[in-house]
Amino acid sequence: MQSAFVEAKQQFVQYLQTEKNFSSLTIEHYIHDLDYFFTFLNKEGVRDLKDADEIHAKLYLVQLHQEKYSRASVSRKISSLRSFFSYLQREEAVSSNPLAYILHPKKEGRLPHFFYENEMEQLFLVCNGTKPLDLRNKAILELLYATGIRVSECTSIQLKDIDLVMSTLLVKGKGKKERYVPFGDFAGEAIRVYLEKGRLQLLKNGQSQALFINNRGEAITPRGIRHMLTSLVKKTSMTSSIHPHMLRHTFATHLLNNGADLRTVQELLGHAHLSSTQLYTHVTKEHLKKTYNSFHPRA
Known part of the structure; x- marks a missing residue:
């Protein structure tokens, strides 16, 4: 080059x-x-x-x-x-932009994939082990579903970022923007158990301040989380594949399905623009349509 x-x-x-x-x-x-x-x-x-x-x-x-x-x-x-x-x-290194008048191709109108509530229950059931990695995996799964944070945000969480008393998490998002996200009792309990019975064993003699660490005592990577989630899905009866963003999609979809307003979901997801969050309203409408067609006698 x-x-x-x-x-x-x-x-x-x-x-x-x-x-x-x-x-x-x-x-x-x-x-x-x-x-x-x-x-x-x-x-x-x-x-x-x-x-x-x-x-x-x-x-x-x-x-x-x-x-x-x-x-x-x-x-x-x-x-x-x-x-x-x-x-x-x-910077006056070139006089013109050759891409200035090149149009973006219209994106496919694909809706984000998400898990149904019974599928999430399957995932939680298969990570109920007692080994340090099992405890860590359950804590990660619970937190991703409870907060809708990105996997990259999850791997960057430090011990000082999480408040188990107030059940809140300081998230460092895109563009180094910070936001506080609440989490529920299930995630809080899973993290407590992991910290008490799993993290120290994984840490060994390391000094990492990352909340989630791998079996070498180092901060877990996004690739490590992807591998972990794929392994969990293989243990269930589900035939669908998983990518980490599906838990973020699931978080948003389940909130909207249960009556949360769009602005709240936008803030929780850390979306800069409401249009990014509005995509999930199409998912919920599609879900309602399928439910109607499946169960209404005159659908």
Whole structure:
């Protein structure tokens, strides 16, 4: 890759870290999108970012479609590159943004997947063991379902962030925004048991201040939580697969199904815009429609 590309990318990443306060995971996505585009430009013989124009952007879009990227992925890549070139314009490194007039493809109208209440009960039943990892897994599952926090937020929880007396959790969300989230008795009890009977055994002689740790005494990673949740699902009779965000979707859907208002759910989820939360109203409407069609005699 051209050194000029690498230097521009490094400066942009620093901008995302210091000015935008983006999470490390979000920045990883930006880096991947930039590297992929730089590879494309090299193949096209473009050696200077100043020479990249709208024709190259359109050709790149064609390549993404030929490679069968989903609309959501294409939209994200366009957004990443548009932000990158906007930054370069601001720094007067380029005179124009080749992505300025490239339209985002309309995303598929897929509704988020969630677990029904009886499926959640199955998950809780299979993590009722007494070993340290079992206690940790139950505490994680209870907390994810009780709060709707993101997995990345869960892995960053420190011991000082949780208040078991007030049943509240300080969550550090996207863009380093902080919010307090309440949790219920089930999650509180699971965490207490884990702290008393599981965490010390896992910690061994380590000094980690993370709430949830792995069997090496280090803070658990998002990948570790994904692996744990997949293992739990395999122990149940469910045939569906799981991804960690499903528990966040489940949290929001169950709240709305049981009468919570949209603004409260927005605040609990840490959504900056109400439109992000409104997606779950479509889920609940779909759920009501299926229930009606299944049980009403004249449906």
